[in-house]
Amino acid sequence: MKIAAVRGFRDVLPEESAVWQRMETQARASFAAYGFSEIILPVIEKTELFARAIGETTDIVEKEMYTFTDRDESSLTLRPEGTASVIRAYIEHSLSHREPVSKLFYIGAMFRRERPQKGRYRQFHQIGAEILGRDDPLIDAELVLMLNDFFTTLHLEVAVDVNSLGDAVCRPRYRESLRAFGESKLAELCENCHARLHRNPLRLLDCKEPGCRQAMADAPILTDFLCAPCRDHFARVQAYLRQENVSFALNPRLVRGLDYYCRTSFEVIAQGLGSQNAVCGGGRYDGLVEQLGGPAIPGIGFAIGVERLAMLMQTREHHLSSTPDLFIAPLGAAAESQAFSVARRLRHGGYRVELESSSRGLKAQMRRADKLGVRYVLILGENELAAGKGTVRDMQAKSDWPTAIDLALPAQTMIEAVRNVNS
Ligand code: AMP
Numbered sequence: 001m002k003i004a005a006v007r008g009f010r011d012v013l014p015e016e017s018a019v020w021q022r023m024e025t026q027a028r029a030s031f032a033a034y035g036f037s038e039i040i041l042p043v044i045e046k047t048e049l050f051a052r053a054i055g056e057t058t059d060i061v062e063k064e065m066y067t068f069t070d071r072d073e074s075s076l077t078l079r080p081e082g083t084a085s086v087i088r089a090y091i092e093h094s095l096s097h098r099e100p101v102s103k104l105f106y107i108g109a110m111f112r113r114e115r116p117q118k119g120r121y122r123q124f125h126q127i128g129a130e131i132l133g134r135d136d137p138l139i140d141a142e143l144v145l146m147l148n149d150f151f152t153t154l155h156l157e158v159a160v161d162v163n164s165l166g167d168a169v170c171r172p173r174y175r176e177s178l179r180a181f182g183e184s185k186l187a188e189l190c191e192n193c194h195a196r197l198h199r200n201p202l203r204l205l206d207c208k209e210p211g212c213r214q215a216m217a218d219a220p221i222l223t224d225f226l227c228a229p230c231r232d233h234f235a236r237v238q239a240y241l242r243q244e245n246v247s248f249a250l251n252p253r254l255v256r257g258l259d260y261y262c263r264t265s266f267e268v269i270a271q272g273l274g275s276q277n278a279v280c281g282g283g284r285y286d287g288l289v290e291q292l293g294g295p296a297i298p299g300i301g302f303a304i305g306v307e308r309l310a311m312l313m314q315t316r317e318h319h320l321s322s323t324p325d326l327f328i329a330p331l332g333a334a335a336e337s338q339a340f341s342v343a344r345r346l347r348h349g350g351y352r353v354e355l356e357s358s359s360r361g362l363k364a365q366m367r368r369a370d371k372l373g374v375r376y377v378l379i380l381g382e383n384e385l386a387a388g389k390g391t392v393r394d395m396q397a398k399s400d401w402p403t404a405i406d407l408a409l410p411a412q413t414m415i416e417a418v419r420n421v422n423s
Pocket of ligand 1: 081112114119120121122123124125126278279280281282303304305306307308
């Protein structure tokens with residue numbers, strides 16, 4: 001009986017993992033330019049960390065976490081997101097004593113027991129970044145700018161939505177106004193929204209039910225309720241983004257249901273991904289460090305969904321180059337043994353080399369080279385070997401060149417000679 005992977009858990013095969021590598025490399029480069037360092041976090045945390053950080057009444061904590069009881073009876077959870085762990089580590093290691101401002105990024109697997117579909121998995125990966133210790137508009141703008149740089153360098157066309165969620169001064173007034181509006185539309189709202197109405201009216205704006213969306217279409221918007229300092233903060237964030245020509249749209253319906261989320265909030269949306277089209281979500285969370293038992297230190301961060309971004313990149317560029325620079329086709333045992341050393345020398349020189357087994361005939365070897373998309377094949381037959389040379393076949397020109405390549409040449413010289421055979 002065949003054993004398949006667990007539903008919602010998937011393998012990333014080589015053609016996709018090449019895209020992941022490119023994405024990660026670019027993230028590391030873009031984030032380093034803004035002064036971020038990597039933090040590597042455990043995938044398991046105490047359940048209470050997420051209950052406290054994400055909130056008992058959220059979908060994630062209520063029904064999506066992979067939680068289990070360890071042998072010592074403690075309740076543990078596979079992390080559903082990264083921010084809680086970053087802050088737990090930040091507090092645990094007193095990072096605020098070392099540096100007034102911490103800029104940290106992470107890359108890794110997250111686990112949520114959602115209904116699997118295209119672009120939504122139960123194990124997925126995020127590239128996330130957090131800034132702890134600053135609450136000025138400049139840093140909010142910098143974070144969005146960094147995201148923008150990252151997407152631009154990858155040549156991905158995305159749309160950035162931003163909003164301000166206000167703060168503890170202005171949001172309560174908005175919440176009440178939204179609750180009153182929701183009460184007036186009670187008959188049109190779904191059952192979940194009835195519960196949200198009392199627990200967390202902001203999430204009425206989040207509901208995906210068409211009936212609820214319609215009912216809430218004319219709901220009051222937060223922007224109209226912002227207090228003067230929040231309005232000023234938001235205006236300055238926008239001014240910085242405009243100064244650097246970052247295109248963004250104001251989206252007053254972009255909300256996060258938790259109390260400590262405040263002020264700048266943003267989302268990145270991509271075309272061509274179907275319903276799961278959000279590739280990044282982020283925002284400011286000034287009360288969270290304190291809520292997790294740390295000092296009153298402000299924070300802001302985002303998380304990018306790796307799978308969705310990979311889908312986007314793959315639709316754009318079909319095969320990213322993991323194609324070998326050279327394919328070596330040995331004919332016969334003696335040639336194979338010689339080819340073994342030549343391949344190793346070229347690989348040490350930094351070239352990608354595919355070495356085929358001599359048990360396959362020349363034709364079969366050429367078919368494989370073709371499939372790999374390799375441009376040049378170095379053929380080593382008995383005759384060539386006797387002369388210490390190999391013959392090159394240019395797979396694009398579909399011809400053998402009489403030029404014999406000296407097998408004793410250093411790696412770079414040999415590869416250059418191979419590439420120059422037809423010039
Ligand atoms: P969140 O942590 O929910 O704000 O999500 C941040 C980003 O992670 C989203 O914009 C998605 O790109 C990605 N993401 C969230 N949940 C999933 C999932 N179940 N499968 C794949 N990607 C996800």
